[in-house]
Each structure stands twice: as C-alpha cells, then as structure tokens.
Amino acid sequence: MPTYLYAVVxxxxxxxxxxxxxxxxxxxxxxxxxxxxxxxRRVPVLPNIGGPYSEGGEKRKLSDxxxxxxxxxxxxKTSTGEYEKRAGDGPSTISAGS
Numbered sequence: 001m002p003t004y005l006y007a008v009v010x011x012x013x014x015x016x017x018x019x020x021x022x023x024x025x026x027x028x029x030x031x032x033x034x035x036x037x038x039x040x041r042r043v044p045v046l047p048n049i050g051g052p053y054s055e056g057g058e059k060r061k062l063s064d065x066x067x068x069x070x071x072x073x074x075x076x077k078t079s080t081g082e083y084e085k086r087a088g089d090g091p092s093t094i095s096a097g098s
Contacts, residue, residue: 002025003022004029005018005019015041068087072088073088074087
C-alpha cells in the first residue's frame with residue numbers, strides 16, 4: 001500500500017504540520033487529521049520506486065556491456081561529428097555522409 005503525505009490546513013489556508021498515512025489507493029483522501037480532527041490536505045509527492053528501476057539500477061541496465069549482450073547497438077557522437085560504436089554489432093564508425 002502506498003504512503004501518502006498530508007498537511008494540516010491552518011485557518012488562513014497555509015499548510016501546517018505534515019504527517020504520513022498508509023492507505024489503499026482505492027480509499028478516499030483524508031479530510032481531517034485522525035487524532036486532532038483539524039482539516040487536512042493531501043500533499044503531492046513524487047513516487048520513490050526502488051530496485052532495478054531506481055537511478056542506480058537504470059544505469060546498470062543501460063551499460064554498454066548489457067546493451068551489447070541484449071542485441072542492441074549503441075553509437076556515441078565524437079568531437080569530429082562521427083558516431084563511434086560503443087556496443088553491439090555494426091560498423092565501427094558512422095559519419096553524416098554515409
């Protein structure tokens with residue numbers, strides 16, 4: 001189940017104390033603080049996805065060795081405007097004129 005961030009809404013409309021609640025996605029957002037009964041608002045937060053989809057995991061998946069092993073060819077542009085092969089099969093360089 002996801003964890004949602006909520007903030008207490010002050011009388012002037014500003015956000016006060018923040019707290020987290022574990023809820024099912026199908027549950028309606030809270031309207032009041034579970035303990036104090038004050039009005040609350042759900043605060044949008046970017047999801048944190050771990051494992052192979054995290055920042056470090058993605059870099060490992062897109063490594064030159066892994067791309068070549070999976071049958072992809074990767075080229076990188078050089079300072080001369082040609083493209084050098086870094087992984088996979090194919091010509092060692094590609095230029096704009098070829």
